[in-house]
Amino acid sequence: xxxxxxxxxxxVYVNNKKKACAECGIxxxxxxxxxxxxxxxxxxxxxxxxxxxxISGILVQLPVPKHIDETTIINAIDPKKDVDAFHPINxxxxxxxxxxxxxxxxxxxxxxxxxxxxxxxxxxxxVVGRSNIVGKPQAMLLLHxxxxxxxxxxxxxxxxxxxxxxxxxxxxxxxxxxxxxxMIKEGAVVIDVGINRLENKKLCGDVEFESAEKVAGAxxxxxxxxGPMTIAMLMKNTVKAAELNKTHK
Ligand code: NDP
Numbered sequence: 001x002x003x004x005x006x007x008x009x010x011x012v013y014v015n016n017k018k019k020a021c022a023e024c025g026i027x028x029x030x031x032x033x034x035x036x037x038x039x040x041x042x043x044x045x046x047x048x049x050x051x052x053x054x055i056s057g058i059l060v061q062l063p064v065p066k067h068i069d070e071t072t073i074i075n076a077i078d079p080k081k082d083v084d085a086f087h088p089i090n091x092x093x094x095x096x097x098x099x100x101x102x103x104x105x106x107x108x109x110x111x112x113x114x115x116x117x118x119x120x121x122x123x124x125x126x127v128v129g130r131s132n133i134v135g136k137p138q139a140m141l142l143l144h145x146x147x148x149x150x151x152x153x154x155x156x157x158x159x160x161x162x163x164x165x166x167x168x169x170x171x172x173x174x175x176x177x178x179x180x181x182x183m184i185k186e187g188a189v190v191i192d193v194g195i196n197r198l199e200n201k202k203l204c205g206d207v208e209f210e211s212a213e214k215v216a217g218a219x220x221x222x223x224x225x226x227g228p229m230t231i232a233m234l235m236k237n238t239v240k241a242a243e244l245n246k247t248h249k
Contacts, residue, residue, distance in 0.1 A: 056242040057083035106138040108229025121146035129172035181211030
């Protein structure tokens with residue numbers, strides 16, 4: 001795990017990931033670099049970790065400071081050690097449906113749906129948000145499971161018209177309480193990916209839980225829903241990476 005700078009949210013995420021590794025018996029190393037680290041220094045560390053045979057997975061906690069180009073960093077990680085699945089090779093593999101790693105958050109959402117016994121095939125699936133980390137891969141994973149997928153974003157006209165049709169609604173926007181009960185179809189499965197910290201320091205999702213739970217057939221809470229699943233999927237990808245790197249040696 002590599003963390004650059006002292007963003008408090010990133011620090012919490014890295015601590016949780018470290019704790020999860022310890023609980024699973026996965027050996028981990030943390031590299032906490034100062035804010036003023038140069039791109040070259042970060043690239044040099046990634047190169048070292050790419051070559052280090054006792055390290056199977058590399059995770060650079062995002063966001064990196066503004067003077068470092070995120071894409072250059074993602075592209076520098078060995079795709080076989082890319083446990084976040086952000087490298088273009090892994091993104092492309094997800095697109096064609098033949099992948100080793102799945103980005104942790106969308107993978108966690110799929111696991112929640114599967115473990116809850118919810119059928120995706122033929123369902124209207126609406127994903128609100130189209131980031132490379134959540135929305136886009138989420139849509140592809142639902143499509144691979146034969147969902148009829150709609151992706152909504154900030155330019156979508158009449159968002160409610162789309163969300164109201166969803167049998168499965170995944171919301172990853174980053175705006176507190178953005179989706180309200182009146183935007184949800186009766187009995188829908190609602191998955192709230194959002195993690196927002198309010199002024200009173202409380203965490204809340206992108207879905208207004210109180211109004212949404214009255215309409216939804218199933219709904220994930222924040223905190224305690226998708227967040228822990230994301231970390232669990234990171235552990236799964238790391239074990240997969242260890243297996244992959246063993247066979248590639
Ligand atoms: P981004 O900011 O990268 O993407 C947000 C998306 O929401 C964009 O596609 C944007 O559209 C869309 N959007 C913004 N405003 C609107 C609007 N008014 N109507 C419809 N769509 C809108 O965020 P992320 O995908 O990285 O994260 C989303 C949320 O999920 C955040 O709260 C984040 O903290 C959380 N998160 C949680 C994780 C977990 O482990 N549970 C992991 C990762 C993220 P456009 O593309 O047009 O700008």
